[in-house]
Amino acid sequence: MTGAANGIGLAIVEAFVDEGMRVIAADVDEEKIEVQAARLRNQGADIHAVAVDVRDSDAVDRVGQAAIERFGALHVAVNNAGVVMTGNSWEIALEDWHRVIDIDLWGVIHGIRTFVPLILTSGQEGHVVNVASMAAVLPFGQVGPYTVAKHGVLGLSDVLRAELETLGAPVGVSVVMPGLIRTAMNPIGTVEPSAVARNVVDAIRSRRSYVFTDDHFLNEVEDRLRAILSARSDVCD
Numbered sequence: 001m002t003g004a005a006n007g008i009g010l011a012i013v014e015a016f017v018d019e020g021m022r023v024i025a026a027d028v029d030e031e032k033i034e035v036q037a038a039r040l041r042n043q044g045a046d047i048h049a050v051a052v053d054v055r056d057s058d059a060v061d062r063v064g065q066a067a068i069e070r071f072g073a074l075h076v077a078v079n080n081a082g083v084v085m086t087g088n089s090w091e092i093a094l095e096d097w098h099r100v101i102d103i104d105l106w107g108v109i110h111g112i113r114t115f116v117p118l119i120l121t122s123g124q125e126g127h128v129v130n131v132a133s134m135a136a137v138l139p140f141g142q143v144g145p146y147t148v149a150k151h152g153v154l155g156l157s158d159v160l161r162a163e164l165e166t167l168g169a170p171v172g173v174s175v176v177m178p179g180l181i182r183t184a185m186n187p188i189g190t191v192e193p194s195a196v197a198r199n200v201v202d203a204i205r206s207r208r209s210y211v212f213t214d215d216h217f218l219n220e221v222e223d224r225l226r227a228i229l230s231a232r233s234d235v236c237d
Contacts, residue, residue, distance in 0.1 A: 054107030179216030
């Protein structure tokens, strides 16, 4: 579980603990993730904290190794770490473009490359959860890098699901698309992170491929998807 020290990530960790799951909680903020893990251990959780920068594939590998060393196997992986930068697409500094995409998309890529082989090695049922955003299906102005990355997470999740189905592997893939969730990244959000966590737990149980967690932007998303589909009739012969 990456991006686990606060917000949606921490809520998912807490939900997993409530389900009796043993958890590796990873975050770039080593001090904060240790504090949260200690709090949950004091409540009886079997949880181990690991520091990770998801831009570093070797660091992500160490998260996977920690799961095997601590628990003997890995069955569920959640790729959640993310950041956002704002501004017009042509004005955002290149280093900010790289930072957002390196964390929000490459972090998921690194997670898939590390965690999926470990889940497959277990020979048991498993699940991969990639946390995207409503920005995966509805572009918002001023957040170009974030929107690009989250669209990538949606596409990558679909590819991964198809690949696992071709293998006949008992491993599901869910892509989560939260709306206005109240977190440090979005303090004006109106939905608590626990609502996302409940949907993630249900998605794993019921193998939901696409996980919406609220009804925000319902009409806007439908309008966008209809516009894309209707454009097929505009093809010139």
